[in-house]
Amino acid sequence: MIGVLRDVFDVFLAGEEFDSFAELTSGHINDTFLVTTKQQHKYVFQKINKGVFPDVPGLIGNKVNISNHLHHKLSNLTKKERQRRILTFLQTSGGESFYTDQNGDFWNVTIFIDESQTFETVTDPEVAYEGGKLFGEFIFLTTDFDSSKLVEVIPNFHNMYFRFDQFRESLQNASEERLGKAKSYIDRANELKKEMLILQDLKDSGQIRTRVTHNDTKISNALFDLEGKGLCVIDTDTIMPGIIHYDFGDAIRTICNTAAEDEKDLEKVEFNMDFYEAYTKGFLEKTGDAVSDLERKYFPLAAKTMIFIMALRFLTDYLNNDIYYKTSFPGHNLVRSANQFKLIQSFEEVMGRVS
Known part of the structure; x- marks a missing residue:
């Protein structure tokens, strides 16, 4: 080397x-x-x-x-x-x-x-807030860049119709054993389908604008100074045209899960509302008038949708005999999918309490 x-x-x-x-x-x-x-x-x-x-x-x-x-x-x-x-x-x-x-x-x-640092997980609302400001500023500063000039580096990355097509094919090819073990999650995916297509339909119809998006807004892709203040957005390989909900929702998905993505004990998987509110506050402070009322209206659904798309992708890969994601033990992808579906359940419960 x-x-x-x-x-x-x-x-x-x-x-x-x-x-x-x-x-x-x-x-x-x-x-x-x-x-x-x-x-x-x-x-x-x-x-x-x-x-x-x-x-x-x-x-x-x-x-x-x-x-x-x-x-x-x-x-x-x-x-x-x-x-x-x-x-x-x-x-x-x-x-x-x-x-x-x-x-x-x-x-x-x-x-x-x-003289910088990254965080693999969020343990303090202040980190979530600073992360929200950093990714919000990225959206604000790129809002006048013509996204049609960008290459789609991973075609259909967040296209929900594409992900459901992959899911449907996996159902046709999966073994009876895996179909049986995954039945409750298959049913849940089908139950949520109509709701999970809302953002895709809004994008496809042009009601929500296509803009520059980062597409991998986990907190470890935010660089902080040594005092914990947001410094720089990094790991920009997945920059391409998208909708703001991709970036907002993916950040919330990774920041607000109280457990690791492959935690088997689902009792540990909860949606952290304090981190959600802190991130959202920072994000909106920096995006300002770059965000329309319609876009803002669908931020909660964006969080749920981005959690779901990962639940569906993990489930699809499990049904396909684990051909995409690396696994460390039998049923690893099913555990990951179950984890994300539990996070959706917790999200629904928390949002129900505050609405």
Whole structure:
């Protein structure tokens, strides 16, 4: 790996000297490395997983174009301040945003944001609030970017009709044993189908606008300073056209579950309303008039829908004999699906109490 990293280094950082590297293991898809130069500058080298993303140049183009847009929007800040608030992509000596190595793998390089931290889970409403502000600001600052200029890096990623088609096919191909074990969740998925198609229909009819969305708004993709204040939105591989509810709902799904995504003891799975309210407050403070009344009206449904889409995807993969998600034990995907369905139940109960 050191040889490849040096090749990438020479293309992006010809004026500096390579010193050391360390692998960053927080991501699950791409290979990421922290590289330090003899000049004591730090950079993040990332190899994009071309097996997951069919159009890597398009993906990198999305990231770079949005980052450039954000730099322009925050041009009132100093260059140093902007490089802490926004991912800054380097260009190769030939003026390209990526380098293709001898194996055909694609690399991009960003400036490392020092004196920062991430959170894998939320244990404090203040973190949820700061995360909401950070992702809300991302929506606000990109609201004037023409999303039609972005590549759809994962086609149909949040398309609910597509996910139900996959589910229907899995029902036709699943074993009797798995169908039996999953029956209660299959019934629940079918019961919720009409409600879970509402946002998709609003998007398809144009009643809710298509805009720039991040599409992976878990709290670990928010970078905080050492005092716990929101700093920078990171891991922008899945930027593409979408609706605001994708980003709001996915953040709520990951922030407000009181248990791990594959917790077997469903008694531990509850929806944390305090975190929901804190995140929503921060999100709305920063999105401001970039959010329409109609969009705001469907935020609660967005949370439920994004929980559901993961419940359905886990269930579909279980019925397909676990061909997509990595599993650690028999029935792992069914446990994950049960977990998300329990979170929906808790969400309904909590929302019922406050409505």
